[in-house]
Amino acid sequence: MNRFLITTFAIPSLFGLLQSCSVNFPSKDTAHTEQTHQMNHNSADSSHSDSMMSNTSSHAANHSESSTHSHSNQTSDTLSLTKAQLTKPAEIIVNQPQTFLIDIQDQAGKSITKFDTFQEKLMHLIVVSDDLEVFNHLHPKYEGDGLFKVEITFPKPGNYTLVSDYKPFEESEQISVLNAQVPGVKLTSSVKIDENMSQILEDTQVTLTSSQPVLQSGQEVTLKFNLKDAKTNQPINDLKPYLGEQGHLVIFKQSNPLSKADYIHAHALKNTPSDEVHFMTKFPKPGTYKVWGQFNRDGKMITTNFWLKVS
Structure with a gap:
């Protein structure tokens, strides 16, 4: 690692x-x-x-029963x-x-x-x-x-x-x-924004969807990660808890420089399908955000990342 x-x-x-x-x-x-x-x-x-x-x-979807939450630090x-x-x-x-x-x-x-x-x-x-x-x-x-x-x-x-x-x-x-x-010589390459909402990480395909067709700042939304076996294309059945929950989500707004207001930390909702992990969150401002979802598939860590546009 x-x-x-x-x-x-x-x-x-x-x-x-x-x-x-x-x-x-x-x-x-x-x-x-x-x-x-x-x-x-x-x-x-x-x-x-x-x-x-x-x-x-x-x-993002209906609010599942959960003791977890999402927070950002814009105040x-x-x-x-x-x-x-x-x-x-x-x-x-x-x-x-x-x-x-x-x-x-x-x-x-x-x-x-x-x-x-x-x-x-x-x-x-x-x-x-x-x-x-x-x-x-x-x-x-x-x-x-x-x-x-x-x-x-x-x-x-x-x-x-x-x-x-x-x-x-x-x-x-x-x-x-x-x-x-x-320190060191930084390569002068622009950040590439990949709008693909599905990716394969070794033997796992992860697809990200949302409860809202268009993400709006200030509105609650559920981000849903669907995990399938990349070889069989079947839902996985070996998702294990990570840090006591079904997954972990970190979000940063693309800013220069980054600040506390750009950071969002969300926690997995309970009572979701065995091959899905849902997170309820809210984007404080319009802009481009990057999300990192982390999951434990039978002891092997999966860290996936996606770009999102928020109006």
């Missing part, structure tokens, strides 16, 4: 952190956090990546409970695994030491390149005293955005956005 790296925003210093780690991290950045909808998921902490790095140019008046500080290597090198540290603090600068698990992890880390060609979903390892550690490999030079999603103990879910710039 490919790995990938992360972020940057402001700059506080973290000498105590540096003294406690064997990795040399001279660069530190801080991002403030927005509060989102509260979620209640129980499980265990883990530190590995659960998704394939996507580096390709491409590739600026939500309460910020925490801030995240990123410590990164002195030099980020393309295609080389490197360790990054994320320190979660309250607004007074005190480390937050206790976190609730949700979707089976203590932290979810989404990393995308600004052109949305590269995607990774990681789960940093909690080291204690508010510090998370993650190893990521950047596949190409350019700017990257990290979205850190976590839940302090008995508090609302928090989202922090950071950035990282990977």
Whole structure:
């Protein structure tokens, strides 16, 4: 599984952190956090990546009973409970695994030491390149005293955005956005928007449909992923839970630069057909969006991506 790296925003210093780690991290950045909808998921902490790095140019219905939801972060008046500080290597090198540290603090600068698990992890880390060609979903390892550690490999030079999603103990879910710039010569190629709504990933064909013929901003919509066996063209019957649900969905609006307002995180609805995974969401603004759906087919991760136009 490919790995990938992360972020940057402001700059506080973290000498105590540096003294406690064997990795040399001279660069530190801080991002403030927005509060989102509260979620209640129980499980265990883990530190590995659960998704394939996507580096390709491409590739809703009745409301099912569900305890899940979708949220975006377009509002600026939500309460910020925490801030995240990123410590990164002195030099980020393309295609080389490197360790990054994320320190979660309250607004007074005190480390937050206790976190609730949700979707089976203590932290979810989404990393995308600004052109949305590269995607990774990681789960940093909690080291204690508010510090998370993650190893990521950047596949190409350019700017990257990290979205850190976590839940302090008995508090609302928090989202922090950071950035990282990977040096090197960037290829001057335009982003290719593939409007094909079906793709084959190894032995699985994934088709995306919507409850609305035309996607409209501000309106709830159900995105439906249909999964078939690519060889037999029959519905699959071996879909397994991923992070405690039938699937996972991340959406970014195509923007430059990417911001917290461009990020949407949706959760799978319950009581859907065995070969389908549905997500209820809402696109806050008109524009072009890229969606990444993640599914577990009998222990093998499938990460699919599609472009959507929203009026």
